[in-house]
């Protein structure tokens with residue numbers, strides 16, 4: 102009985118005490134680049150919270166002009182001021198971008214292109230996970246619409262500016278969850294079958310396929326692109342699932358902080374000499390293995406064409 106009681110009290114205590122060390126062990130991968138960014142321009146989508154906010158903060162710390170592309174302007178303005186105060190960089194600007202509405206994406210791009218001569222770093226970070234079945238303003242299933250098609254359109258609209266600003270980079274935040282993803286071309290909008298967890302996985306697979314096809318198309322342009330798994334990170338991503346929320350809470354001592362979660366995006370955006378690895382997938386600041394589906398060039402090309410078709414974009 103005494104042993105049992107001791108275990109009951111001792112175990113949580115020990116876990117509590119050792120959690121920082123365990124978390125450190127599990128969250129290897131730190132961006133050690135010392136590159137500074139005065140005169141550089143960056144856009145980070147979904148920068149008002151979580152991984153995006155920490156990514157934007159670090160880019161601002163290094164002197165870049167950083168656009169926080171957020172769907173909620175109140176949150177965006179608040180975070181812009183917070184980052185300005187923390188870093189002393191006043192060129193942190195919140196702008197409206199709702200990736201679930203192509204009109205909003207086009208309006209964001211139009212204003213940005215009119216305002217800025219350059220774009221050196223585009224971080225396609227925003228994301229939704231496990232939403233109940235819903236559609237974007239343009240009728241796309243929400244995960245595919247926001248996580249893939251929204252960023253596909255945004256990148257497309259900003260591509261000339263990225264080329265003019267080369268060397269420049271596009272970082273697409275994907276996930277390990279892509280391993281469970283499939284591109285069901287006959288059910289891209291989830292109308293025939295829908296599972297919120299799988300819908301997230303499919304969209305994250307699309308992020309990797311997009312990165313690879315984009316890298317192929319941008320060869321020699323000076324624009325390079327990378328996909329990223331940030332790790333398992335304590336953020337608001339699990340807001341739609343009470344099961345995932347309780348899992349995150351239960352294991353919160355062991356999962357990455359948003360600042361740790363931002364490291365691989367920063368690594369891909371900043372590390373010198375990474376150009377040769379354009380199109381690759383990264384995790385913990387190293388090249389990471391992707392699923393067979395994610396390495397399939399035929400699917401990547403077809404997804405590119407279908408995405409162009411859905412968004413009314415020219416195919417080449």
Ligand SMILES: NC(=O)c1ccc[n+]([C@@H]2O[C@H](COP(=O)([O-])OP(=O)(O)OC[C@H]3O[C@@H](n4cnc5c(N)ncnc54)[C@H](OP(=O)(O)O)[C@@H]3O)[C@@H](O)[C@H]2O)c1
Nearest residue numbers: 147151152172199200201226227228276333334336337338
């Ligand atoms: N957390 C993890 O463990 C984990 C693991 C693997 C991959 N990731 C990926 O990491 C990225 C960042 O996620 P996070 O963990 O930092 O999640 P988060 O805290 O929920 O942040 C997501 C961001 O995306 C924004 N967003 C959502 N829908 C949007 C829309 N329609 N238009 C514009 N912005 C929108 C959110 O804005 P609001 O605040 O207004 O909702 C928020 O700023 C995501 O792509 C996610 O898939 C995360």
